[in-house]
Amino acid sequence: MEQSYESISWQEDHLVILDQTQLPLREIYSDIHTIGQVWDAIKKLKVRGAPAIGIAGAYGLYLGVRELESKNFTSFNVELNRWIEYLKTSRPTAVNLSWALERINQTVYANKDKPLDEVKKIMLQTAKTIHDEDKRVCKQIGENGAELVEKEANILTHCNTGALATGAYGTAFSVILHAHQQEKDIHVWADETRPLLQGARLTSWELKKAEIPFHLITDSSAGALMNTGKVDMVIVGADRVAANGDTANKIGTYSLAVLAKENDIPFYVALPLSTFDLETETGEEIEIEEREPEEVTHIAKSPITPKKTDAYNPAFDVTPNKYITGFITEKGIVEPDFKENIAALFK
Numbered sequence: 001m002e003q004s005y006e007s008i009s010w011q012e013d014h015l016v017i018l019d020q021t022q023l024p025l026r027e028i029y030s031d032i033h034t035i036g037q038v039w040d041a042i043k044k045l046k047v048r049g050a051p052a053i054g055i056a057g058a059y060g061l062y063l064g065v066r067e068l069e070s071k072n073f074t075s076f077n078v079e080l081n082r083w084i085e086y087l088k089t090s091r092p093t094a095v096n097l098s099w100a101l102e103r104i105n106q107t108v109y110a111n112k113d114k115p116l117d118e119v120k121k122i123m124l125q126t127a128k129t130i131h132d133e134d135k136r137v138c139k140q141i142g143e144n145g146a147e148l149v150e151k152e153a154n155i156l157t158h159c160n161t162g163a164l165a166t167g168a169y170g171t172a173f174s175v176i177l178h179a180h181q182q183e184k185d186i187h188v189w190a191d192e193t194r195p196l197l198q199g200a201r202l203t204s205w206e207l208k209k210a211e212i213p214f215h216l217i218t219d220s221s222a223g224a225l226m227n228t229g230k231v232d233m234v235i236v237g238a239d240r241v242a243a244n245g246d247t248a249n250k251i252g253t254y255s256l257a258v259l260a261k262e263n264d265i266p267f268y269v270a271l272p273l274s275t276f277d278l279e280t281e282t283g284e285e286i287e288i289e290e291r292e293p294e295e296v297t298h299i300a301k302s303p304i305t306p307k308k309t310d311a312y313n314p315a316f317d318v319t320p321n322k323y324i325t326g327f328i329t330e331k332g333i334v335e336p337d338f339k340e341n342i343a344a345l346f347k
């Protein structure tokens, strides 16, 4: 069953995004015409999820140079790299953004002797290729991961990893979707995922559309469900995976991984190869985005704390590789030794 919505689409001469800050109550599609609007959409999580951020950034880079009237490639390249660094400041943790921007940068350099108007067209085509590839990759992740799912399974997931977070299908969500489409008897425990409630707002919305049985749970319920035999496997997404398999993902993932290990429950991370960062040796080097305290002290902009309450709001945490059973990728399942087997994905 094809999904009836896309988080991102390129329409003639501009980007259209499904504004995820308005879901699930309103399905608002916003027209994006400038690189500044792309930066703002990523920063405010109107478009979010590691692959989706990369795709949006790729289109944004084209929007940034589309109107440039550079005299030569050298001056064009200066502006291009200025926009690359600008887009990177929107959100630091997901490697897919810098991966997509670097891929376009390399394509531009490979075509540096062509007329600049042609180079710009190649940039847009590369963004579309990154977008289309992600759709195919996420479908393959789902097919590969569904083989790990028993005929009956209670699957716990965290945050949102569906089509909203990618070009289509999702990552961990794609595994759940494909297992369901293969008529496996699955049920999902969906973490609400404080503070921005991607699970309550977005994963619930996607599970209902896919007609997959689920219960929304508070993040603090996960341990009790695991400890009372109600969880058969945990599948989460990722924002950046280091060369040794240490994984940065939504805050709360580390706690789930430790609880899963304690309860002998398989813990899988589903991700495209574009989320691996071989230049980062271990999770200790991954920059964790810290967001505004108001996201913790308010819900839907309504205060839930006394005035001037201090709050600490890391958007991600890092799960050491020892807590991870395996990685579900478009090239198959990666099991320990992670450093060796992750490197082998790219050979």
Ligand SMILES: CSC[C@H]1O[C@H](OP(=O)(O)O)[C@H](O)[C@@H]1O
Pocket (backbone or CB within 6 Å): 048, 049, 050, 051, 158, 159, 160, 161, 162, 165, 166, 170, 171, 172, 198, 236, 237, 238, 239, 249, 250, 251, 315
């Ligand atoms: C398929 S990547 C989804 C990944 O991104 C989410 O973070 P955010 O909602 O802040 O963009 C979360 O870490 C998910 O696992």
